[in-house]
Amino acid sequence: MSNLIETAEELLQKNKVNLIIGYEKGTGSKTRPVFIRKAEDAKKLVFDNNQKQNLVVYLLRSEVKKAGKTAFVATVPALRSMLQLASECQIKDKELIAIHARDNQDVIVFEDFKSIEEFLTTADTGFTAVESELLAKLMAMTVSERFDFWTSEFEKCIKCYACRAACPMCYCGRCTTECNQPQWVAPASHPLGVFEWHLMRAMHLTGRCVNCSECATACPVDIPLNLLTYSLMETLETGFGAKAGMKADAKYALSVYKPDDKESFIQ
């Protein structure tokens, strides 16, 4: 563990950052986000494989921006979320430091987007075996079976919006669901309202979701929300050669016009 803690201590001692967002031991068997401002508190930091939250979710918050230069402990999906935010002009290069811990003793400090981009070219950013299996299972269903699957999952939804709150890509100041003049999405957690909400959110994440699975982890009623974006990710990758969160200056696949587009209808 010393390496992660020593790295954090050094960053704070040398005033390279004012705040470090990492993980500490929580209650029960949980690991939770911790905000460290003093070098002597860095010893609270832990690394374990239970690290659930994607800490990029905090980076755009006013409390964090007010703190000045910030470092955060980043998993591979978190590094991608960071680059995705950069490509959406939400954060600037060299504004943040990402500390990637592969285990207790193996810590890499990224100070700019370029080094993260290079690192990600060799990192494992594909679906895990479990994810591929789930996707295959979903795709093997008939449309009506799939509809039944989601109907039964969505029955549980209470619209607490933990999925939205935990998602680093859901950073809209005012979400469409909160607009009632006009009302775009039925606000109730009845079947129509739940379908509208989750499908709208999945569509909004097309080409932006980095598959951190935070939405599913945060869901109190255990809806596998991460499955919703899997096939969108695959479509974007195979159809547009686009993968979210790999390049800080990437142009969003769905809003770019290229004269040499392979589809003839658009030319």
Add this chain to the structure above:
Amino acid sequence: MEIERKLYKNSSPDAIAERLLSAGKKVTAPVRSGKIVDLKEISKPSEIEYNALTSVQSAKKVAFPKVDKVVEYEVLKDTVNTLEVDFEAFPEQVLFGVKPCDAAGFIPLKAVFNWDYADQFFLKRYEKTTIISFACPKADEYCFCTSVGGNPGSTAGSDIQFTRTGDDEFLVEIITPKGKTVSALFEDILVPDSSNIDKEKFLASVPKAFSFEEVSAKLSSLFESPVWEEQAIRCLGCGACAFVCPTCACFDLQDEKNSGKGTRLKLWDSCGYSAFTVHTSGHNPRESQGERWRQRVMHKFSYMPHRLDVRGCTGCGRCSRSCPVDMNIKEHITQIDSL
């Protein structure tokens, strides 16, 4: 009424649930689905999961559903036709196998929905609900009922309570007249409690973490404390805590309408949301997550006891278990208690 004590000699309470279902009651009980256990309407006793510590959600939904129709309307040229809700059509229902902290949750809910306006949507449903709780044989580190006036065998809020006292035996306490009426459906399979069983021996141990009264008194001077921003720094601002809470009663009224016809709905709301009670002018009375967290704690531990003479928390720990970032209320209140 004085509590009547009986014994039920059987390894499983399924026969009791069967009697309730046969009598045409709508029965809601803990049911396992995938990794979680939650409260659901059951159609047969075998669906019930008796061994879960708690259900993810509280029992409030049987009287305060997540979506509740208030009125249907049609706007015509010079009048509005309304179709009111028929309160008498609410079904006779039984909550079966819930925990004492679920039953206790109805005490503050009743107070809130009877405060300045008698909310018939809640009250009529509640009137037709009989609560059969099961005393807790186990607890976890998120439980703290003993700090908020409850205990694993508390009968407050329950109409009937079952306590497992052996592999083939339950103590059955019939607590209220409502409980007495429903117990008539299975009284013939109960036997007298001749040995006067000591219920305490069969209950979980839940150490007291803080004193509700002390915390409540302390809070009145802590409005401007930095503790709120400190504790709320990791809060994501979702509504998971409020929606699984047995006492959170805030709701929003929303219309769903289409060309003059519509339905007005009462929907769960949460003070943790950034847009909660934002004024039409754009003014937000609670700009920061710290202020919103303060509202949550103050409401439960200060405003409700002072204004309604009820505790706004039953110590069930659901909010802490469901929180994606481990905002543990027991830990936070204990910290406040030490200030």
